[in-house]
Amino acid sequence: MLEKALMGGKRYWSWLILLLAMMSVGFRFYLLQLNQGLTITGMSRDVSWGLYIAQFTFLVGVAASAVMVVLPYYLHNVKAFGQITIFGEFLAVSSVIMCLLFVIVDLGKPMRLLNMLLYPTPNSILFWDVIVLSGYLLLNIVIGWNVLEAERKAVSPPDWVKPLVYVSIPWAVSIHTVTAFIYSGLPGRDYWLTALMAARFLASAFACGPALLILLLLIIKTLSKFDPGREAIQKLAQIVTYAMVISLFFVGLEFFTAFYSQVPGHMHSLAYLFAGLDGHGKLIPFMWAFAFLAIGALILLLNPRTRQQESTLKVACGAVFASLWLEKGLGLVVAGFIPNAFGEVAEYLPTAPEILIALGIWATGALILTVLYKVAVSVKEEVA
Amino acid sequence: MYNARSILSGLGVFLVLITFPFWYNVGKSAAAPEPKLDTPAIQQLSRKQCVGSTPYMRANHMQLLEEWRTLAVREGKRVYEAADGKKYEISLEKTCLKCHGNKAQFCDQCHNSLSVKPDCWNCHVAPEGR
Amino acid sequence: MSKMDRRSFLRFGGLCVLGLGVLSGAEVLAEKQLKAAPASPALVGKKWAMVIDMKKCWEAGKGECRDCILACHRAHNVPDIANPKEEVKWIWTEPYEEVFLDQKQEYTAEGIQGKPFLVLCNHCDNPPCARVCPTKATFKREDGIVMMDYHRCIGCRFCMAACPFGARSFNFRDPRPLLPKLNPDFPTREMGVVEKCNFCAERLEAGALPLCVEACRQGALVFGDLEDGNSEVRTILRSRFTMRRRPELGTGPNVYYAI
Numbered sequence: 001m002l003e004k005a006l007m008g009g010k011r012y013w014s015w016l017i018l019l020l021a022m023m024s025v026g027f028r029f030y031l032l033q034l035n036q037g038l039t040i041t042g043m044s045r046d047v048s049w050g051l052y053i054a055q056f057t058f059l060v061g062v063a064a065s066a067v068m069v070v071l072p073y074y075l076h077n078v079k080a081f082g083q084i085t086i087f088g089e090f091l092a093v094s095s096v097i098m099c100l101l102f103v104i105v106d107l108g109k110p111m112r113l114l115n116m117l118l119y120p121t122p123n124s125i126l127f128w129d130v131i132v133l134s135g136y137l138l139l140n141i142v143i144g145w146n147v148l149e150a151e152r153k154a155v156s157p158p159d160w161v162k163p164l165v166y167v168s169i170p171w172a173v174s175i176h177t178v179t180a181f182i183y184s185g186l187p188g189r190d191y192w193l194t195a196l197m198a199a200r201f202l203a204s205a206f207a208c209g210p211a212l213l214i215l216l217l218l219i220i221k222t223l224s225k226f227d228p229g230r231e232a233i234q235k236l237a238q239i240v241t242y243a244m245v246i247s248l249f250f251v252g253l254e255f256f257t258a259f260y261s262q263v264p265g266h267m268h269s270l271a272y273l274f275a276g277l278d279g280h281g282k283l284i285p286f287m288w289a290f291a292f293l294a295i296g297a298l299i300l301l302l303n304p305r306t307r308q309q310e311s312t313l314k315v316a317c318g319a320v321f322a323s324l325w326l327e328k329g330l331g332l333v334v335a336g337f338i339p340n341a342f343g344e345v346a347e348y349l350p351t352a353p354e355i356l357i358a359l360g361i362w363a364t365g366a367l368i369l370t371v372l373y374k375v376a377v378s379v380k381e382e383v384a
Numbered sequence: 385m386y387n388a389r390s391i392l393s394g395l396g397v398f399l400v401l402i403t404f405p406f407w408y409n410v411g412k413s414a415a416a417p418e419p420k421l422d423t424p425a426i427q428q429l430s431r432k433q434c435v436g437s438t439p440y441m442r443a444n445h446m447q448l449l450e451e452w453r454t455l456a457v458r459e460g461k462r463v464y465e466a467a468d469g470k471k472y473e474i475s476l477e478k479t480c481l482k483c484h485g486n487k488a489q490f491c492d493q494c495h496n497s498l499s500v501k502p503d504c505w506n507c508h509v510a511p512e513g514r
Numbered sequence: 515m516s517k518m519d520r521r522s523f524l525r526f527g528g529l530c531v532l533g534l535g536v537l538s539g540a541e542v543l544a545e546k547q548l549k550a551a552p553a554s555p556a557l558v559g560k561k562w563a564m565v566i567d568m569k570k571c572w573e574a575g576k577g578e579c580r581d582c583i584l585a586c587h588r589a590h591n592v593p594d595i596a597n598p599k600e601e602v603k604w605i606w607t608e609p610y611e612e613v614f615l616d617q618k619q620e621y622t623a624e625g626i627q628g629k630p631f632l633v634l635c636n637h638c639d640n641p642p643c644a645r646v647c648p649t650k651a652t653f654k655r656e657d658g659i660v661m662m663d664y665h666r667c668i669g670c671r672f673c674m675a676a677c678p679f680g681a682r683s684f685n686f687r688d689p690r691p692l693l694p695k696l697n698p699d700f701p702t703r704e705m706g707v708v709e710k711c712n713f714c715a716e717r718l719e720a721g722a723l724p725l726c727v728e729a730c731r732q733g734a735l736v737f738g739d740l741e742d743g744n745s746e747v748r749t750i751l752r753s754r755f756t757m758r759r760r761p762e763l764g765t766g767p768n769v770y771y772a773i
Contacts, residue, residue, distance in 0.1 A: 036687060037685070037686050037687040037688065037705040037706060038669075038684070038686050038706070039600060039686040039687040043599075043686075044598075044599030044600065044686075045598070045599060045600065045601055045674075045680075045683055045684060046599075046680070048671040048674040048675060048684060049671060049675060103670075106670065106671075107668050107669050107670055107706070108667075108668070108669020108670075108671070108684065108685065108705070108706025108707055108708075109667065109668045109669040109706040109707060110668075112649075112666070112667075112668040112669075113668060115648075115649040115651075115666055115668050116648045116649055116668065118649075119649045119650050119666065121647065121648050121649060121650050123645055123646075124645070124646050124647055124648040124649075124672070125646065126646065126648040126670060126672050127648040130648075182672070183675075185646075186642060186646070186675055186676045186678075187642055187676075187678050187763040187764065187765060188642075188677075188678025188679075188760065188763055189675065189678075336675070337675070340680055341677070341678055341679050341680030342608050342612035342613070342615070342680055343611075343612050343615045343618075344612065346598075346599070453665060457661070457663045457665065458653070458661075458663055460655060460657070460661075460715065460719060462556070462719050477698065477699060477701075478699075503704070506690075506702075506704040507664060507701040507702050507703055507704050508701045509696060509697075509698040509699075509701065509702070
C-alpha cells in the first residue's frame with residue numbers, strides 16, 4: 001500500500017518538499033544543540049523544562065485522542081466513525097513519533113537514551129511513559145495498517161485485530177495518565193501537585209485532538225474525493241464541545257482551590273500566568289489569548305447553528321486547538337517551575353533555535369501524517 | 385523482468401555503497417599500534433605487573449574499567465583484589481594513570497588506530513593535564 | 515573471560531526482553547568475581563547528616579566568609595558560571611527568607627533577617643530525585659548519601675523538577691573551559707548531565723570529613739552519623755533548636771540548621 005504515497009500531484013510533492021526543508025532546518029539547529037549543549041535554549045537552572053517537554057505533553061494528548069473515534073465505533077457501533085477511525089489512528093501514530101522525538105531533543109545526553117532500557121527503573125514515571133508510548137505506537141500502526149489493508153481487499157480485518165483494538169482503548173487513556181503522573185507526583189511543585197492533573201489532561205486531549213481531526217478531515221475533503229460524511233464531523237464536533245466544556249471546568253476548579261483557599265503556593269503559578277508575579281509576566285499575553293480563544297470557541301461550539309455550519313465550526317476547532325496548545329503546550333509546564341524553590345521568579349521564553357528545532361519535529365510529524373493519510377485516502381478513493 | 389534497467393542499476397548502486405569501506409581503504413594499511421610501557425613509574429617497579437595479565441588487560445581492560453566504575457561509584461567499594469591476591473585502590477586517576485602516565489603513547493595509539501573514541505577524558509583529567 | 519561474555523550477553527538479553535529481576539540478580543553474581551572488600555580507613559556511617567550552626571557561621575565570617583564554598587567548588591571542579599540561568603552550585607548561600615519560605619514574615623528577628631544560610635543537597639531519607647530518575651543515575655546509598663553516577667545520567671532533568679530544594683544544577687554547556695583551575699584528582703562533569711553535592715563520598719572513603727566541614731575555620735559545619743547516639747551531630751541535635759527545609763514534604767532532609 002505504501003506505494004500510493006509515491007503517487008501524488010504537484011501540490012502533494014511541494015508540500016512534502018516544504019516539510020523536508022523545515023525538517024532540515026530543525027535538524028541543522030539540533031546539530032548545533034548537540035555541539036554546544038542546551039545552552040542554546042531558553043531553559044535554565046530554575047525552569048529546567050521548556051518548549052520541548054511541553055510539546056511532548058501536548059502531543060501525548062493528541063495521540064490519546066484517537067480513542068475518541070475508536071471507542072464510539074468499536075464499543076457503541078457508531079457507524080459514522082467507520083470511515084474515519086483510520087485517520088484517528090494515523091494521527092496517533094504521527095503524534096507519538098513526535099512525542100518521542102521531543103523527549104530525545106530534550107535530553108542532555110541523547111546518546112545514552114538506551115540507558116532507560118538497559119537499567120529499567122519501574123519507580124520512574126518517565127520509564128513507564130516511554131514504555132506505554134512505544135506500545136501505543138505499535139498498536140496503532142498494526143491496527144491501522146491491517147484495517148486499511150482489509151478495507152482495500154474488501155474483506156473484514158483478521159480476527160486478531162479486534163482484541164488489539166480493545167486493548168488500545170484503555171491504553172490510550174494510560175498514555176496520558178502516565179504523562180500526567182510525571183507532573184502530579186512531585187513534591188514542592190504546587191501547581192502540578194494536583195490529583196486533577198490526569199483528568200485535566202484527558203479532557204483537554206479529547207477536545208484538541210478531535211478538533212484537529214475535524215480540521216484535517218475538512219482539508220482532506222477539499223483535496224480529495226474522499227468525504228468523511230457530515231454526520232461523522234458533527235459527532236466529532238459534539239465530542240469537542242463536551243470535552244472543551246469539561247476541560248475549562250477543570251481549569252476553573254484549579255482557580256477555585258487556589259484562590260478561595262488563599263494558599264500562596266497554590267496561587268503563585270496561576271497568578272504568574274495571568275497577572276504576573278513580582279513584576280514578571282512574560283506569559284501573560286499568551287494566557288489571556290488562551291482565555292479569549294477558549295471562550296470564543298465555546299460560544300461557537302455551544303451554539304448549535306455555528307457548530308453545525310462548517311465555516312464557523314472550522315474557526316471553533318482552530319480556536320480550541322490554539323487555546324489548548326497555549327495552556328498545555330506552553331503555560332502548564334513553564335509555570336510549574338515558577339516560582340522556584342527559593343520563591344524567586346526566573347522567567348522562560350523559548351529561543352529561536354529552540355523554536356526551529358520544535359518546528360522541525362512538527363514538520364516531521366506532518367510529513368509522516370501526510371504520507372499515512374495519502375495512503376489511507378488513496379485506498380478509500382480506490383474502494384469507492 | 386519488469387523495470388529490468390532500474391532494478392539492475394539500483395542493485396549496482398547498493399553493491400557499491402555496501403562495499404564502500406573496502407575499496408575506499410584499499411592500499412591504505414596503517415602501521416600496527418605499539419603502546420609504550422616505559423614510563424618512569426613503571427620502570428621503578430621491581431615487578432612489572434599490572435592488575436591483570438597483559439593478554440587479559442589487552443582484551444578486557446574496558447570491561448575491567450566498567451566493573452571498577454560500578455564498584456566505585458555505585459557500591460562505594462574502592463579495593464580491588466587481583467588474581468595474585470594483591471590489593472589495589474579502584475581509581476582511574478590514582479591507580480591506572482599512576483603507572484600509565486603516557487596517555488598519548490599508551491591509550492590513544494590503539495584507540496586512534498581502531499577509531500575508538502572512549503569518553504573517559506571528558507570528565508577524568510588526562511595525565512597530560514595534571 | 516567466559517563470565518564476561520555471559521554478562522554482556524545477559525545485558526543484551528535484558529535490553530530485548532526487559533526481563534528485569536532475573537537480570538539484576540545475574541549481574542550481582544557476575545560481579546562477585548571481583549572480591550571487592552571495603553577500604554579499611556574509610557568513615558562508615560548508617561545515616562550521614564550535617565548540622566550547620568548558622569550563628570557560628572555569621573559571627574566569625576560576618577556573612578562574607580566563603581571558605582567552605584570555595585573549597586568545595588575548587589576540589590570538585592565546579593565551574594564558575596556568571597550567567598545565573600546556567601549556574602552550577604554544590605553549596606552556596608541564600609537569604610533566610612528564601613531558604614525557609616514557610617517561615618517568611620514581616621517581623622523576623624533582626625539577627626536573622628536577610629542573613630545568608632548555607633544550602634546544599636539535603637541527602638533526603640526519601641529522595642524524590644532518586645525516585646524519578648529513569649536510569650538509576652541518582653540513587654540512595656546505604657549510608658544515606660544521595661549519589662549520582664555521571665556515567666549513566668541521560669540529562670532528562672526529571673530530578674531537577676522533583677527536587678524541592680533547588681539543589682541540582684544542569685550542565686548546559688561544556689564545563690571544562692569554565693574552570694578557573696582544574697583539580698586533577700577529581701573528575702569534572704561533561705555537557706548534558708545534572709550534578710550536585712555528594713557529601714564528599716570520595717573523602718569519606720579515604721577516611722576524611724567532607725571538605726566544607728574541614729574548610730570552616732569556625733567549626734560551624736558538623737558532619738556525622740545520625741544512627742550513632744554519641745555522634746557530634748546527635749549531641750547538637752539534643753541540645754539545640756534546629757530546623758530543616760520544608761519538612762512537610764516528607765522527603766526527610768538530613769541537613770539541619772541550628773540557629
